[in-house]
Amino acid sequence: MMRERAMRGPIGDVATRLARRAVGVICAGLLIVSPLSGASRGATSAVVAEARPYNTALLVTTDAGSAIDGIVTDGTTLAWLAGRGAMYARTLADGREARLLDGTVDRSQLAFGNGTLIWIERGQGGAAVRGLRLDGGEQFTIAAGAGERNSPAISGSTVIWREARGGGWQIVGHDLADRRDLAITSIPAARGAVAIAERTVVWEEFRDGRWMLISHDLGTRQETALVSGAEDYLDPALGAGAVAFVRRSAGRTAGGLILRDLRSGKEQVIAEGHLIMRPRIAGDLVVWEDWRDGVPSIYAFDRASGKEFPLARTEGARGPTIGGTVVAWLGKGQFSARVTAVRLVKSLPSDPQDAPTMSDPDVRYFPETKHSTAGAFRQFWSVNGGLAVFGYPLTEAFEEAGADGVKRQVQYFERAKLEANPRDPKQIALARLGAELTTGRSFPTVAAFDSTDERAYFPQTGQGVGGWFLGYWRERGGVNVFGFPISGEITENGRTVQYFERARFELVPGGTDPASGIALGQIGREALVKLGWLAPEQTPGR
Numbered sequence: 001m002m003r004e005r006a007m008r009g010p011i012g013d014v015a016t017r018l019a020r021r022a023v024g025v026i027c028a029g030l031l032i033v034s035p036l037s038g039a040s041r042g043a044t045s046a047v048v049a050e051a052r053p054y055n056t057a058l059l060v061t062t063d064a065g066s067a068i069d070g071i072v073t074d075g076t077t078l079a080w081l082a083g084r085g086a087m088y089a090r091t092l093a094d095g096r097e098a099r100l101l102d103g104t105v106d107r108s109q110l111a112f113g114n115g116t117l118i119w120i121e122r123g124q125g126g127a128a129v130r131g132l133r134l135d136g137g138e139q140f141t142i143a144a145g146a147g148e149r150n151s152p153a154i155s156g157s158t159v160i161w162r163e164a165r166g167g168g169w170q171i172v173g174h175d176l177a178d179r180r181d182l183a184i185t186s187i188p189a190a191r192g193a194v195a196i197a198e199r200t201v202v203w204e205e206f207r208d209g210r211w212m213l214i215s216h217d218l219g220t221r222q223e224t225a226l227v228s229g230a231e232d233y234l235d236p237a238l239g240a241g242a243v244a245f246v247r248r249s250a251g252r253t254a255g256g257l258i259l260r261d262l263r264s265g266k267e268q269v270i271a272e273g274h275l276i277m278r279p280r281i282a283g284d285l286v287v288w289e290d291w292r293d294g295v296p297s298i299y300a301f302d303r304a305s306g307k308e309f310p311l312a313r314t315e316g317a318r319g320p321t322i323g324g325t326v327v328a329w330l331g332k333g334q335f336s337a338r339v340t341a342v343r344l345v346k347s348l349p350s351d352p353q354d355a356p357t358m359s360d361p362d363v364r365y366f367p368e369t370k371h372s373t374a375g376a377f378r379q380f381w382s383v384n385g386g387l388a389v390f391g392y393p394l395t396e397a398f399e400e401a402g403a404d405g406v407k408r409q410v411q412y413f414e415r416a417k418l419e420a421n422p423r424d425p426k427q428i429a430l431a432r433l434g435a436e437l438t439t440g441r442s443f444p445t446v447a448a449f450d451s452t453d454e455r456a457y458f459p460q461t462g463q464g465v466g467g468w469f470l471g472y473w474r475e476r477g478g479v480n481v482f483g484f485p486i487s488g489e490i491t492e493n494g495r496t497v498q499y500f501e502r503a504r505f506e507l508v509p510g511g512t513d514p515a516s517g518i519a520l521g522q523i524g525r526e527a528l529v530k531l532g533w534l535a536p537e538q539t540p541g542r
Helices: 375-383 386-390 433-437 467-475 478-482 523-531
Strands: 054-063 068-073 077-082 086-091 097-101 106-113 116-123 126-133 139-143 149-155 158-165 168-175 180-183 191-197 200-207 210-217 223-225 232-239 242-248 255-261 267-274 276-282 285-290 297-302 307-312 318-323 326-332 337-346 363-366 371-374 398-401 407-413 416-421 424-430 455-458 463-466 490-492 495-500 503-507 518-520
Touching: 068 106, 068 318, 068 326, 068 337, 077 106, 077 337, 116 149, 126 149, 126 158, 139 158, 139 168, 149 191, 158 191, 168 191, 168 200, 191 232, 200 232, 210 242, 242 276, 255 276, 255 285, 267 276, 267 285, 267 297, 276 318, 285 318, 285 326, 297 326, 307 326, 363 375, 371 375, 375 386, 375 407, 375 416, 375 424, 407 523, 416 523, 424 478, 433 503, 433 523, 463 467, 467 478, 467 503, 467 518
Parallel strands: 106 149, 210 232, 232 276
Antiparallel strands: 054 337, 068 077, 077 086, 086 097, 106 116, 116 126, 126 139, 149 158, 158 168, 168 180, 191 200, 200 210, 210 223, 232 242, 242 255, 255 267, 276 285, 285 297, 297 307, 318 326, 326 337, 363 371, 398 407, 407 416, 416 424, 455 463, 490 495, 495 503, 503 518
């Protein structure tokens, strides 16, 4: 038996110029998953959970009526239908919210694109495709007349929808820019959910006893079957050169979420083994409604890192929409339905991490900075002076491309950046952070002299080292650890310092020998401040 499927249009966004209205923020029952939370003090051994590719910032959570349908967002504005077709919009930057259209007309299946809201409007004469331009508030009709129309979607100036004709469904469209109708399919057939991104249209079509996905190029009018196999392929979502869809065996509710690159045809399974619904794509992000725990939750997948992560695990979280890096969904409020929106902020290696509960002797977590060091990095750190020499970790270990273009694992500490040899990751060394931080500065060289126990000359850089600085340098590993000197002794911020390729030595007031009178400068922290990853005033534990 063929299965007809209703579909909501792809979810976009809304821009608004709206009167301010007080809206209560109710957070009960909502869990926004983020790595930014507190930890108890004191160093512990722990397994550190893998960092998520994004942090979440709550933008709005508001009760919005008993019957919400079709939330949409473009990353700046949120819009939805409530009750019997009332249309609302809220600007996310300033929280302004207003009713755009009253609820005296049956409206459903909201879509958004290019500053325009599109929806299905039902009356005695049939179902019409209607639109509203947010800039100016102009309403207009795209298609009307007897018969059924549904599943509108919009990309740029092109609007598409399903239309019942000849005992089946046709995919038709309209170009708002030149006011031209588009006949996308020519023969009525059993067709379901439809999606559009730029010049590509994808829809479900029932063929040979199963649901297929068909792609249509609006420019060349070429039609292609995207998938093959005996399973059903459902819920297509388009964006950023890819299509996401649900693959499900006939008669089963559990399935897999598949991401397919439209250019290469390469596919990857994002999630599988449970009910998955309503995928959406924007840029590197895929979001969907996920039932792995037996209740609906909202999950996301970052295409750049290949990581999946939960956004909301709460009663009734469903129907996600995405625009840019803003994700919104519907949920169950205390007395009515709730609209929630969060902004996803790309996480950094310097973002604080929660203290895990599982113990691992190879990992040490520091609540002072909410970071861990482990493996070869921890061993090098411990053997070569630990906290007294290198300070606290300021990042997790992560992959970074060096000036030579080679990617290697690195970790920033307060007074150094450690890096792993790309050919042998167990070999750890200090990165050339002293040289990097002094790029563009010129230090005078000294006349060559014969090295002694008290003074040493380095022709490689034309610099000399003497006194306690030389003693500390020799005792702690010399050129193999710190590199060559790149400056002489100079005064910075009231202290006598000397730069080396991989460190900055500082004379500590009140010291009685090199061990107590010399410290490494906090060039790791300074480097992260320069990158914009830390605020200048940040201190351990903040």
